[in-house]
Amino acid sequence: MIDMDILELRREMQKRREIIKANMKKIKYKIAVMSGKGGVGKTTVAVNLAVSLAKTEPTKPVRVALLDADIDCPNVNKFMGIEEHLSVKNEKIIPIKKYGIDVVSFASLQEREDQPIIWRGPMLSKAIMQLLEQVEWGKLDYLVIDLPPGTSDSSLTIMQELVPDGIIVVTTPTDVAVVDAKKSVNMAKKLKIPVLGIIENMSGEIFGTGGGEKAAADIGVKFLGRLKLDAGIARCAEKKKPFVLESFESAEEFKHIVNTIVKEVLK
Ligand SMILES: Nc1ncnc2c1ncn2[C@@H]1O[C@H](COP(=O)(O)OP(=O)(O)OP(=O)(O)O)[C@@H](O)[C@H]1O
Ligand SMILES: [Mg+2]
Numbered sequence: 001m002i003d004m005d006i007l008e009l010r011r012e013m014q015k016r017r018e019i020i021k022a023n024m025k026k027i028k029y030k031i032a033v034m035s036g037k038g039g040v041g042k043t044t045v046a047v048n049l050a051v052s053l054a055k056t057e058p059t060k061p062v063r064v065a066l067l068d069a070d071i072d073c074p075n076v077n078k079f080m081g082i083e084e085h086l087s088v089k090n091e092k093i094i095p096i097k098k099y100g101i102d103v104v105s106f107a108s109l110q111e112r113e114d115q116p117i118i119w120r121g122p123m124l125s126k127a128i129m130q131l132l133e134q135v136e137w138g139k140l141d142y143l144v145i146d147l148p149p150g151t152s153d154s155s156l157t158i159m160q161e162l163v164p165d166g167i168i169v170v171t172t173p174t175d176v177a178v179v180d181a182k183k184s185v186n187m188a189k190k191l192k193i194p195v196l197g198i199i200e201n202m203s204g205e206i207f208g209t210g211g212g213e214k215a216a217a218d219i220g221v222k223f224l225g226r227l228k229l230d231a232g233i234a235r236c237a238e239k240k241k242p243f244v245l246e247s248f249e250s251a252e253e254f255k256h257i258v259n260t261i262v263k264e265v266l267k
Contacts, residue, residue, distance in 0.1 A: 016129055016133065017161065019133050020129065020132045020133050020161055020162070023132065023133055023134075023135070023137065024132065024137055024143075024162070026137065026138065026139040026140065027065075027137055027139075027140045027142075027143045028140065028141050028142065029141065029142050029143070029165045029166070029266055030142075030143045030145065030162060030163070030164045030165050031049070031142060031143070031144050031145065031164060031165065031166055031167070031168060031196065031261075032069075032144075032145040032147050032158065032159070032162075032164040032166075032167045032168070032193075033045050033046040033049065033144065033145065033146055033147060033167070033168050033170060034147045034155065034167050034168070034169050034170070034184045034188070035147075035149055035150075035169060035170045035171060035177075035180070035181065035184060036149070036150060036151070036169075036171070036177070036179070036180020036181050036182070036183045036184045037149060037150070037171075037172075037176070037177050037180040037181075038149035038150070039149070040149075040170050040171055040172050040177055040201055040202070041170050041172075041201035041202060041227070042146055042147065042149070042170050043068075043070070043075045043076060043079055043146050044079070044201070044227075044233065044237065044243075045168070045170050045199055045201065045227075046066060046076070046144050046145070046146035047066065047076060047079045047080060047146070047242050048242045048243060048244045048254055049144050049168075049254075049257075049258060049261075050064050050065070050066040050101050050142070050144040051064075051099050051100065051101060051242045051244050051245060052244050052254060052255060052258040053141070053142045053144065053258060053262070054099075054100045054101050055100070056258065056259075056262055062141045062142070063102075063138070063139060063140045063141045063142075064100075064101045064102070064140065064141060064142045064143075064144065065095055065101060065102040065103070065104065065137060065140050065142075065143045065144070066080075066101055066102070066103050066104070066143075066144045066145075066146065067104050067105075067135075067143060067144070067145045067146065068103070068104065068105035068106060068107065068146050069106075069128065069145050069146060069147050069148065069154065069155075069158050070106075070146055070147065070148040070149075070154075071106050071124060071127065071128065071148065071154050072148060072154075073148070074105045074106040074107035075107075075146075076103060076105045076107070076146055077103070077105050077107040077108060078107075078237075078240065079237050079240065079242070080098050080099065080103060080240065080242070081098070081240030081241065082096055082098055082103060082105070082107075082108065084096060084108070085108050085109070086104065086108040086109060089136070091134070092134060092135070092136040093131070093134045093135045093136065094136055095135060095136070095137075096108060099241075099242060099245060102137075102138075102140075104131070104135050106127075106131070124153055124154050124157070125153065125154070125157040125161075128154060128157045128158060128161065129157070129161055132161060132162060145158060145162065145164060150180075151183060151184065151187045155187075156187075159187075159188070159191050159193060160191065163193070164193055165193075165194070165266075166193065166194045166195065166196040166265070166266070167184070167188045167193055167194075167195055167196065168195075168196050168197060168198075168199060168224065168261070169181050169184045169185055169188075169195065169197070169198045169199070169221075170198075170199050170201050171198060171199070171200055171201070171211065171212045171215060172200070172201055172202045172203075172207050172211070172212075173200055173202070173203055173207045173208040173209050173210060173211035173212060174207050174208065174211060175211065177211065178211045178212070178214065178215040181198060181212070181215050182215060182218070182219055185198075185219050185221060195219075195221045196222065196224070196261060196265045196266070197216065197221055197222035197223060197224035197260075197261070197265060198212050198213075198215055198216040198219075198221060198222070198223055198224060199212065199224050199225060199226065199227065199257060200212025200213065200223075200225075200226040200227070201226070201227045201229075202227070202228075202229040203226040203227065203228055203229065204228050204229040204230075206229055207229065209226065212226060213226075222260075222264075222265065224257050224260050224261060224265075225253070225256055225257035225260060226253075227250070227253060227254065227257075228250070228253065230247075230250055232246070232247040232249070232250055233247070233250055
């Protein structure tokens with residue numbers, strides 16, 4: 001009897017995987033932003049990466065979507081200044097358009113942003129799979145995924161069900177963050193997902209500099225570049241506007257990182 005249930009469950013999972021695959025088949029590149037430690041700047045990188053990718057070709061539109069897969073603490077909407085809820089059309093969830101990209105976040109399903117979403121284990125995986133199945137992604141050049149910190153259940157579900165084409169690991173220059181970044185790289189390697197490279201964030205006098213580069217060299221992955229610890233970047237998050245659209249200097253710094261990803265890593 002139990003064996004039957006397990007078989008049934010497996011068949012059900014396989015069916016859902018196929019639905020997700022079919023629903024996401026018109027997406028050219030899926031890039032997940034990951035980190036071992038919380039608060040190192042994943043959401044900052046994911047939001048600015050998505051907005052920058054949409055501007056990489058001056059002559060033709062580049063279609064980009066951003067998925068906030070941090071189910072416990074979805075922050076993308078806050079950084080993008082999105083307050084509306086996701087709408088549903090013909091049983092499909094329609095992403096919210098902002099700053100030239102499509103945005104999908106669990107926060108847009110919440111009634112109140114200060115209420116925690118408490119989903120455990122299987123429920124959490126189910127919620128993620130349902131979202132992946134039901135969103136009307138359409139034809140996209142890039143889908144950027146903002147993952148929760150660490151190598152938790154929801155990160156694993158996203159990695160297995162969505163199967164990113166590559167991950168970007170964000171770290172701060174400190175030793176502890178660098179050790180954690182190595183964990184993320186190893187998780188991706190175990191799941192056979194290519195690591196596009198490491199970004200060092202909050203680089204400068206306070207946390208130091210060079211830790212991300214050293215980690216990349218130690219693990220044998222590409223160092224994509226660094227972002228300074230900068231009051232302008234922190235202010236942009238508070239102002240709900242991606243810094244690439246606001247601060248010229250940080251935007252230039254970031255453009256270099258994005259160009260490296262597009263030209264050297266993805267093509
Ligand atoms: N380079 C930077 N300079 C200044 N402030 C920054 C920088 N990068 C990120 N921050 C700020 O640090 C805080 C944490 O950043 P962010 O939310 O992007 O990290 P995270 O890794 O996504 O966090 P979590 O693990 O909670 O999801 C935010 O307030 C953000 O504005
Ligand atoms: Mg975040």
